[in-house]
Amino acid sequence: SYELTQPPSVSVSPGQTARITCSGDVLPRKYAYWYQQKAGQAPVVVIHEDSKRPSGIPERFSGSSSGTMATLTISGAQVEDEADYYCYSTDSTGRVFGGGTKLTVL
């Protein structure tokens, strides 16, 4: 099995850029994905295959990956973006989530 490591928390003011990192040895050869989970709700994917944004996800969400680190960037974070964010990746016999990052926007 492998691990994905995220910072526990990130805090920004509204309109600032939030960056959430995810590190793991698997990331040079596997895609990173990002899920957003708001309080009391099921998670929603906001980035897949390192940098692709599903339809319906605002353009301020973007993703990148280089070497052992993937990054979720929220450009001009809004109060409604306050949530827990999880990176995720796969291997041939399983899936793994990072520990999650609580994004505070205030």
Added chain:
Amino acid sequence: EVQLVESGGGLVQRGGSLRLSCAASGFTFSSYNMNWVRQAPGKGLEWISFISSSGSSIYHADSVKGRFTITRDNAKNSLYLQMNSLRDEDTAVYYCTRDLYCGGDCYYFDYWGQGTLVTVSS
């Protein structure tokens, strides 16, 4: 509209058993791999089980291997999780998730149920 509805959660004694179900609708269930993901209270997400569309491939996380079993019934559009020898640390919301294969090495959970709470108590 894709819907995944979990059921079967509840309070169970340590060492006991429980069977979770997930009723799927709005898509061709037999064409999709499925998973169970759980979340302990106030904690992060943990993938625990995968089953291929036909049921021929199954994987479990080390934390539940030998205790939990994932199965499916494509005729009933249903996914199941049999949980035995339950421990305190199995207390969590259990989500049923659909696996989207997006080509090449791309797999992710594109639809989630609302979850069912399992509480293990002594």
